[in-house]
Amino acid sequence: AQKITQTQPGMFVQEKEAVTLDCTYDTSDPSYGLFWYKQPSSGEMIFLIYQGSYDQQNATEGRYSLNFQKARKSANLVISASQLGDSAMYFCAMRALLRKYIFGTGTRLKVLA
Amino acid sequence: EAGVTQFPSHSVIEKGQTVTLRCDPISGHDNLYWYRRVMGKEIKFLLHFVKESKQDESGMPNNRFLAERTGGTYSTLKVQPAELEDSGVYFCASSQEGLQPLHFGNGTRLTVT
Numbered sequence: 354a355q356k357i358t359q360t361q362p363g364m365f366v367q368e369k370e371a372v373t374l375d376c377t378y379d380t381s382d383p384s385y386g387l388f389w390y391k392q393p394s395s396g397e398m399i400f401l402i403y404q405g406s407y408d409q410q411n412a413t414e415g416r417y418s419l420n421f422q423k424a425r426k427s428a429n430l431v432i433s434a435s436q437l438g439d440s441a442m443y444f445c446a447m448r449a450l451l452r453k454y455i456f457g458t459g460t461r462l463k464v465l466a
Numbered sequence: 467e468a469g470v471t472q473f474p475s476h477s478v479i480e481k482g483q484t485v486t487l488r489c490d491p492i493s494g495h496d497n498l499y500w501y502r503r504v505m506g507k508e509i510k511f512l513l514h515f516v517k518e519s520k521q522d523e524s525g526m527p528n529n530r531f532l533a534e535r536t537g538g539t540y541s542t543l544k545v546q547p548a549e550l551e552d553s554g555v556y557f558c559a560s561s562q563e564g565l566q567p568l569h570f571g572n573g574t575r576l577t578v579t
Contacts, residue, residue, distance in 0.1 A: 386565030398557065398570035405565060444509060446568075453522055454499065454559075454568055456509040 355380045357447050359457035366435045367465050373420070374430040374460045376445030385449040387428040389419065392442040392459075401443075404428055432462075440464045468492065472558050472571035480579055484546040487574045489558030491540070497521075497561045498541050499568065500533060504554035512556075515541060548578045 356379040366372035378387065389401040404412045404419045412419040420429040428447075432439055445457040471490045479485050491498045500512040512531070513523040517538035526533070530549070535541040545552050555575050559568040 384565070388567055390568075390570075396555065396575075397572045398559075398568075400567040400569065403565075403567055448565055450565065453511050453514050453525075455511065456501075458508045 355382075355447065355449060355452065355455055357445055357455050357457040359445055359460050361460045362458070363461045363463070365463050365465055366432075368437060369434055371431060371433045372435055372462065374432070374443050374445075374462065376428045376430065376457060378426050378428060378445075378447050380426075380447065380449050382449035382452070385447055387419070387421070388446040388448070388454075389417070389428075389430045390444045390446060390456075391439075392444065393438075394441070398444075402430070435464045437464050437466060470558055470560050470569050470571035472556075472574050474574055475572060476575045476577075478577045478579065479548055481550055482547045484544065485548055485576060487543045487545075487556055487558075487576070489541045489543070489571055491558070491560030492569055495560035495562055495569070496538070497563070498535060499559045499561075500541070500543055501557040501559065502554050503557065503573075504551075509557070512543070545576075548576075550578050552576060553578045 358377045385406045387404045391399045402414045402417045404421045416433045418431045442459045444459045448454040473488045498515040503509050511525040514521045515535045532544045555573045557573045559570045561568050
């Protein structure tokens with residue numbers, strides 16, 4: 354069975370600080386992708402970053418990086434230099450080939466001025 | 467390119483009525499998904515189309531929900547008759563083949579009173 358777990362329902366971070374949002378996953382498929390999405394209060398789902406199971410290096414996109422530890426089955430999102438606009442709900446997701454995308458329960462991040 | 471569009475953005479109906487949600491995926495995306503988020507809970511999979519065929523409809527809650535994707539282009543999700551527990555935000559998303567990110571529409575917020 355496939356599963357995504359986000360254990361932090363809420364997080365606070367001071368503006369300009371870095372924050373790590375945790376995500377662990379479970380799958381028996383050898384080929385899969387891990388994704389992070391941001392959902393601001395306006396409601397849309399914004400794709401942030403992708404990591405493939407065979408990628409040797411951790412993915413980075415601007416201030417976002419994905420700390421991928423395959424043996425531990427974790428795919429934590431790191432946001433550097435937090436901004437007030439980063440306050441949102443963050444979802445970790447996974448897809449194995451030929452399977453559906455599944456999502457974690459999300460982490461609500463609040464950036465403090 | 468135009469993103470995924472959903473219509474309507476909001477719908478308020480009475481219990482027992484019928485509502486039809488529409489989704490226009492990104493042109494060229496064969497994969498189309500419907501998801502639902504209820505009261506701030508997890509993002510729950512409903513079903514997955516590949517072109518006009520239903521690849522996986524294991525998440526459809528019951529036979530009051532009917533999804534179609536005629537001609538492999540836009541999709542509709544009909545709820546008939548609506549019940550109170552159907553309230554939530556219905557997201558449509560599309561993707562290319564393989565381990566590609568989902569591109570989400572802005573969602574339809576359905577309220578059943």
